[in-house]
Amino acid sequence: MLYLIGAGLHSYEDLSLRSINILKECHKIYYENYTSLQQIPIKDLENYLGREIVICDREAIETGVNFFEEAKNNKVAILVPGTPMFATTHIDLVLKANENKIDYEIIHNASILNVYGCLGLYSYHFGKTVSIPYFTDTWKPTSFYSNICANMKNNLHTLCLLDIKVDENRYMSVNEALEQILYCEEELKHGCIKPDTRVFAICRFGFPDECIEYGTVEEIKNKNFGAPLHSLVIPSTLDVVEKEIVEYLYPNLIN
Amino acid sequence: MLYLIGAGLHSYEDLSLRSINILKECHKIYYENYTSLQQIPIKDLENYLGREIVICDREAIETGVNFFEEAKNNKVAILVPGTPMFATTHIDLVLKANENKIDYEIIHNASILNVYGCLGLYSYHFGKTVSIPYFTDTWKPTSFYSNICANMKNNLHTLCLLDIKVDENRYMSVNEALEQILYCEEELKHGCIKPDTRVFAICRFGFPDECIEYGTVEEIKNKNFGAPLHSLVIPSTLDVVEKEIVEYLYPNLIN
Numbered sequence: 001m002l003y004l005i006g007a008g009l010h011s012y013e014d015l016s017l018r019s020i021n022i023l024k025e026c027h028k029i030y031y032e033n034y035t036s037l038q039q040i041p042i043k044d045l046e047n048y049l050g051r052e053i054v055i056c057d058r059e060a061i062e063t064g065v066n067f068f069e070e071a072k073n074n075k076v077a078i079l080v081p082g083t084p085m086f087a088t089t090h091i092d093l094v095l096k097a098n099e100n101k102i103d104y105e106i107i108h109n110a111s112i113l114n115v116y117g118c119l120g121l122y123s124y125h126f127g128k129t130v131s132i133p134y135f136t137d138t139w140k141p142t143s144f145y146s147n148i149c150a151n152m153k154n155n156l157h158t159l160c161l162l163d164i165k166v167d168e169n170r171y172m173s174v175n176e177a178l179e180q181i182l183y184c185e186e187e188l189k190h191g192c193i194k195p196d197t198r199v200f201a202i203c204r205f206g207f208p209d210e211c212i213e214y215g216t217v218e219e220i221k222n223k224n225f226g227a228p229l230h231s232l233v234i235p236s237t238l239d240v241v242e243k244e245i246v247e248y249l250y251p252n253l254i255n
Numbered sequence: 256m257l258y259l260i261g262a263g264l265h266s267y268e269d270l271s272l273r274s275i276n277i278l279k280e281c282h283k284i285y286y287e288n289y290t291s292l293q294q295i296p297i298k299d300l301e302n303y304l305g306r307e308i309v310i311c312d313r314e315a316i317e318t319g320v321n322f323f324e325e326a327k328n329n330k331v332a333i334l335v336p337g338t339p340m341f342a343t344t345h346i347d348l349v350l351k352a353n354e355n356k357i358d359y360e361i362i363h364n365a366s367i368l369n370v371y372g373c374l375g376l377y378s379y380h381f382g383k384t385v386s387i388p389y390f391t392d393t394w395k396p397t398s399f400y401s402n403i404c405a406n407m408k409n410n411l412h413t414l415c416l417l418d419i420k421v422d423e424n425r426y427m428s429v430n431e432a433l434e435q436i437l438y439c440e441e442e443l444k445h446g447c448i449k450p451d452t453r454v455f456a457i458c459r460f461g462f463p464d465e466c467i468e469y470g471t472v473e474e475i476k477n478k479n480f481g482a483p484l485h486s487l488v489i490p491s492t493l494d495v496v497e498k499e500i501v502e503y504l505y506p507n508l509i510n
Contacts, residue, residue: 009363013273016263020272083365085372091500098503106373108264108461110338110363113371113378117340118361123368124384128411131379154409156383206363245346248353 002071002097004090006083006109007031009206012045019107023049027074030065034058034166035089036081037229053079057167061089068100082111112161112231115205119212120245121235127156132177132232134163134170145184149192152236160232171228174201178221178232193217193234200233200250201225214250257326257352259345261338261364262286264461267300274362278304282329285320289313289421290344291336292484308334312422316344323355337366367416367486370460374467375500376490382411387432387487389418389425400439404447407491415487426483429456433476433487448472448489455488455505456480469505 003022008014015023023029031042033055042053056065056078070076084090084106097104116123128151130144144160151158162172178199185193193199195218203211203225211225238246258277263269270278278284286297288310297308311320311333325331339345339361352359371378383406385399399415406413417427433454440448448454450473458466458480466480493501 006365008271011273013276014271016269016271017275018266018268021268083369083372085369086378087372088377090372091375095500095503108365108369110261110365111369113368114338114340114363114366116368117338117342117345120346122343123341124386127383128381129379150409154405245350248350 001075002067002102002104003075003077003107004084004093004104005077005079005107007040007079007081008109009082012040012048014109016107016109022107023077025075026077028070029053029077029079031055031079032061035087037164037166037171068096068102071102083109086111110206112205115159115202115231115233119200119233120249121157121242125157127151127154127158129159129161131161132163132172132180134165134172135180140183142184142188145181145188146190148234149190152192155236157236158234160234162230162232172230174203174225174230174232175221178217182217198235200235202231202233204229205231212250214246256330257322257357257359258330258332258362259339259348259359260332260334260362262295262334262336263364264337267295267303269364271362271364277362278332280330281332283325284308284332284334286310286334287316290342292419292421292426323351323357326357338364341366365461367460370414370457370486370488374455374488375504376412376497380412382406382409382413384414384416386416387418387427387435389420389427390435395438397439397443400436400443401445403489404445407447410491412491413489415489417485417487427485429458429480429485429487430476433472437472453490455490457486457488459484460486467505469501
């Protein structure tokens with residue numbers, strides 16, 4: 001039996017009672033540590049459970065550990081940051097479990113998608129989510145920007161997930177993301193995001209020091225929001241009620 | 256202090272350790288029982304906590320209970336089905352807490368949005384979520400159908416949340432929803448959903464007897480999926496990888 005268990009947003013206390021009960025019964029516990037920043041201090045969870053947890057990088061998850069052999073006769077858990085199945089890696093695990101005729105169970109948890117309701121924006125006004133990848137000297141893809149603009153044209157807000165390179169300890173900041181967005185606008189001239197466009201900086205969502213700010217691209221770009229993880233929400237035109245709520249909950253940085 | 260706590264998808268065991276610790280410290284515990292089906296058997300949670308939980312209908316939440324007076328000098332918790340803040344009611348509570356200068360904290364949990372990753376569809380291929388309201392003899396709004404078709408035209412999948420009338424004990428089934436969708440197509444002739452269009456029936460998501468099936472509108476419409484809650488996902492054209500995964504995970508009902 002293979003359990004894919006969402007570890008939630010911040011600490012091991014985000015685990016559900018059900019997850020804790022399952023983990024206590026498991027023969028082996030792994031922690032998938034490359035689709036997001038490892039948010040849970042693993043030592044705390046090890047102490048709480050009185051059990052060892054094996055941290056897995058991409059290679060270990062994709063080729064190194066034979067979860068399926070182990071799960072044939074034992075209960076095996078893979079903890080994942082946030083909630084399972086948004087990452088392709090987790091879908092691959094489920095497909096391989098199927099191929100190996102291993103039963104599996106998915107235990108859901110909170111993830112960055114929970115931010116949808118938290119800004120005063122209607123959750124049904126969000127369009128497709130986009131990922132913003134780190135530019136390199138020779139690779140500067142701009143399609144994410146076209147997707148944001150397409151959402152805006154359809155009057156839909158956009159959640160932007162920012163790139164992470166766990167093995168290099170690099171986590172894109174809202175500042176870096178906005179620099180890249182302005183570069184794309186410079187290149188493509190869609191005209192949808194300018195320095196005075198208002199956006200949400202979402203920093204350490206679900207952490208005790210969570211910080212959500214609403215301000216212009218120019219304001220947000222020049223402010224230091226501290227440690228990762230960061231995300232962005234680019235709102236489309238707010239309707240009357242959204243505008244009232246947003247301006248009440250998140251007074252603009254300036255004016 | 257006011258806590259808005261997501262109760263998750265099925266039982267009190269979906270509550271996080273953090274939520275349990277907070278609930279144990281609270282002076283009063285309420286359960287908001289009208290934005291979704293009450294999924295947690297409240298007696299179980301009362302027994303587990305050794306505490307009374309007050310169930311609130313719409314009237315109690317909106318006007319009947321003065322949470323803010325109570326929260327001025329005490330810790331007060333409002334449990335909500337799924338996760339807080341997707342429902343306008345929860346945004347209202349936060350606004351009122353602000354007005355009353357009451358500190359509040361939101362504890363996230365899993366919700367129906369977690370289904371995004373679970374079908375073999377890429378989560379970033381989902382467009383805006385739509386709600387399908389119960390038709391009456393004199394009120395048959397069709398805008399939800401135009402929104403589904405707009406998503407499809409933009410190559411985006413649609414999560415459809417189905418109407419509930421908690422006080423009448425009515426919860427829309429996938430069958431009723433599909434009847435209404437076919438009615439809209441008949442009226443509007445968008446040509447995007449026909450009896451042979453393939454859709455996902457999502458029944459009791461996150462429950463031990465969760466049932467997810469993939470089949471044509473005609474097949475799903477004629478099958479009994481049992482107890483609520485039901486949701487629908489209307490996929491747009493699947494890309495090559497999605498098609499492979501979906502057909503592997505969810506063999507079509509027929510062929």
